[in-house]
Amino acid sequence: LSIAGCDLVALAAEHGTPLYVYDQATMDAAAAAYAAALARFYPGPSGITYAAKAFLCLAIAQWVQRRGLWLDCTGAGEIAVAVAAGLDRRLILVPGVPKSTAALAAALAHAGTLVVDNLVELERIASLARPAQEPLPDLWLRLRPGLAVATHHAFTQTGQEDSKFGMSLEEARRAVRLCQEQGLRVNGIHFHQGSHFHDPQPISPALDLVLEFIARLRRDAGWLPEVLSPGGGWGVAYHESELPHPAIDDYVRFVARQLEEGCRHHNLPLPRLQLEPGRSLVARAGVALYRLGAVKRTAN
Numbered sequence: 001l002s003i004a005g006c007d008l009v010a011l012a013a014e015h016g017t018p019l020y021v022y023d024q025a026t027m028d029a030a031a032a033a034y035a036a037a038l039a040r041f042y043p044g045p046s047g048i049t050y051a052a053k054a055f056l057c058l059a060i061a062q063w064v065q066r067r068g069l070w071l072d073c074t075g076a077g078e079i080a081v082a083v084a085a086g087l088d089r090r091l092i093l094v095p096g097v098p099k100s101t102a103a104l105a106a107a108l109a110h111a112g113t114l115v116v117d118n119l120v121e122l123e124r125i126a127s128l129a130r131p132a133q134e135p136l137p138d139l140w141l142r143l144r145p146g147l148a149v150a151t152h153h154a155f156t157q158t159g160q161e162d163s164k165f166g167m168s169l170e171e172a173r174r175a176v177r178l179c180q181e182q183g184l185r186v187n188g189i190h191f192h193q194g195s196h197f198h199d200p201q202p203i204s205p206a207l208d209l210v211l212e213f214i215a216r217l218r219r220d221a222g223w224l225p226e227v228l229s230p231g232g233g234w235g236v237a238y239h240e241s242e243l244p245h246p247a248i249d250d251y252v253r254f255v256a257r258q259l260e261e262g263c264r265h266h267n268l269p270l271p272r273l274q275l276e277p278g279r280s281l282v283a284r285a286g287v288a289l290y291r292l293g294a295v296k297r298t299a300n
């Protein structure tokens with residue numbers, strides 16, 4: 001049994017079990033599929049952030065840097081891995097989840113981009129930030145568009161109105177004003193509709209709401225985000241019965257076209273489109289090796 005020419009029995013003997021083995025060629029192919037689809041379907045600037053909760057270790061963080069991706073780090077632990085891997089600050093993005101004091105301090109010290117989850121957090125950032133002293137992360141606001149998408153499980157929906165993540169449109173409007181008053185650089189909008197979905201269609205109404213909101217903010221507050229991130233969450237097949245894997249191309253084409261059309265409709269310049277896939281970059285590449293310990297017989 002081998003993967004990419006590596007004998008798995010020999011690997012298990014060398015490293016012990018359980019052993020998690022990731023095939024870089026498979027990850028490269030997924031990253032290349034995202035990059036090619038963005039280049040083909042989106043005429044504006046674009047980028048890819050790997051959502052580290054799908055799997056993170058030093059080697060993966062270094063792979064992210066080699067491939068020119070950004071790394072989405074949740075919590076002080078993942079930020080510490082990114083720092084230990086020697087990641088350029090600009091590649092480290094801390095997402096819009098509520099942050100502990102330690103995570104917020106780590107984000108301010110090490111992140112290139114910090115996605116703000118709520119107004120209390122923004123006030124904390126404003127009081128902690130010392131703009132004159134250090135490079136501060138760019139701030140993005142995480143919106144809660146108030147619409148649900150069908151994911152495999154209700155607990156992986158994150159964009160609906162009663163989601164614990166992100167700000168209402170009204171809160172985001174106040175956040176922009178607060179940033180303007182405090183001289184904080186806020187240049188992106190993020191929203192995320194949920195994880196492990198196989199049909200991109202429901203992103204469309206959420207995207208439309210977000211673009212309408214941006215158009216209104218531009219009129220009322222003279223503010224326009226440079227970056228728009230519709231998060232990640234594209235599914236993979238977990239079982240043979242679910243094959244083929246949902247095509248990365250289908251997802252990127254849909255989001256790119258919707259964004260381009262929406263911008264035209266609302267008379268907005270094309271923002272940088274930053275996608276944030278996790279599992280669809282790495283899930284196919286990973287295997288776990290175990291050693292048989294004992295054979296148990298059951299009644300039937």
Ligand SMILES: *Cc1c(COP(=O)(O)O)cnc(C)c1O
Nearest residue numbers: 051195196232233234277278279
């Ligand atoms: C989990 C998560 C992702 C990635 O989800 P996948 O299903 O692994 O692609 C992207 N963005 C945010 C905000 C997340 O919480």
